[in-house]
Amino acid sequence: MRYSTEHKLQTREKLIASSGALAKRGGFASTGVADLMKAIGLTGGAFYNxxxxxxxxxxxxVRRELSNSPLARLAARGAERQRLARCLEQYLSLAHLHNAEEGCPLPPxxxxxxxxxxxxxxxxEHWLVVLHAAWSETLDDPELAWAxxxxxxxxxxxxxxxxSETVQSELLQASRSLVAKVLA
Structure with missing residues (x-):
């Protein structure tokens, strides 16, 4: 049975979304094609379609996750320092730390x-350079943007x-304090 082009596109989209979540949760290299396809209810052989x-x-x-990350969306809007500081405060939170699947793709x-x-x-690299360029403009300092x-x-x-969440909190607080000082 042949599937319509629309069905193939929907399946591809489900595969990308599901695989992105699986990769951020448990790693991409360690997840086999069969497991990636099983997550969307198909057999491994269908992958190659x-x-x-x-x-x-x-x-x-990588393209999808980095281009749609909260930091990339902030960069695309041309952030000011205060908005960047608020975004980074959320980024450096326990909620983000404990939610790898929904968070930034870079750490996992x-x-x-x-x-x-x-x-x-x-x-x-392409998406990091885009992010860097936007932050460089906001900060008026390319080195600071990379840092x-x-x-x-x-x-x-x-x-x-x-x-321990206690030590995690200390680490995140120290990072938030540093970012706040730099952006003040």
Whole structure:
């Protein structure tokens, strides 16, 4: 039975969304094609009707996740310092720390992106450069923009490594204080 083009597009969209959530929750490299397809109720063989290889799916996940992240949307609107500070305060919160699936894709996927093929890394670089350009304009300082991006992503990565919420809170508070001082 042949499926309509619309059905194929809907299935592809479900695959990308589901795979993005799975990747942020448990890792992309460790999740097989069969498991990615099972998550949307299909067999592994159907995967190749949508992507020639798993790396192509990962590249699309990276594009979609980074272009739709809250920080990217903030950058696209041309943020002022105060708005950027409010956004980063939310970014550096326990709610964001404990919600990898719905949060920024950089903390859970950065190591996998670094190990991925050139196409995936180029896609990630493109969106980071877009974010950096917007923050550079807001901050009037390209070096500070890179430093803040790294500080915020790094704080979430380290926070997720920690076992106790008390120490996580201390780490996030220290990062929020640093960001507030820098943006004041």
């Amino acid at each position: 949508h992507f020639p290889c798993k790396d192509d799916l990962f590249s699309e996940i 996927l950065a190591v996998e992106i670094a190990r991925a093929d050139q196409t995936v890394r180029q896609e990630a 803040l991006i790294s500080q915020c992503v790094g704080a979430v990565v380290v926070g997720r490594m920690l076992a």
